[in-house]
Amino acid sequence: QVQLVQSGAEVKKPGASVKVSCKASGYTFTNYYIHWVRQAPGHGLEWMGIINPSGGSTSYAQKFLGRVTMTRDTSTSTVFMELSSLRSDDTAVYYCARDRVRVILWPESDAFEIWGQGTMVTVSS
């Protein structure tokens, strides 16, 4: 079945970086854009950015420019999200999510139909 499986929980110190992975299966990896969304404890959903697994193009939310890098490895059908210069307010569950349908135009999107299980990232000294 179609699924996204994320890496496990992380604990990092302020100033460090974290890299979260999201492995896709059950569909053609390069045909669907992948988004990253985060949710701080007790808060709502925050869109971070999008990656095109086919060519590797990315588009990031203004808030994360300069701190986030999204990459992919087509040989393992995996996308990665790396966030640097971590602060305590980066503590959150990080989700990857796939578009509902294949979108041809970049960086257009569709609704997020398939979600990973989430990765808890805790930033604490």
Add this chain to the structure above:
Amino acid sequence: DIVLTQSPGTLSLSPGERATLSCRASQSVPSDYLAWYQQKPGQAPRLLIFGASSRATGIPDRFSGSGSGTDFTLTISRLEPEDFAVYYCQQYGSSPYPFGQGTKLEIK
């Protein structure tokens, strides 16, 4: 950038009642590309509605979406116990793709 505002923040209803949730956009959502998601504690969000009014695969017909432009509504016709959760709207018509702040649907 488009900003989404959901109301009410919390809605207290009983099973069997009708729920009406609102999502207002700061500017018109291109192509009415508005989605609704349900999230339960400890779970990832689940897509309910896309394109403002189309139900996603496997979503019961008691869930319906309506609206266009800047005003959108999610209606749950008869609440089941499993419907009590947090609901988010999201626009995906133009980047960035923000979510509303959420409406918590709680049991009265």
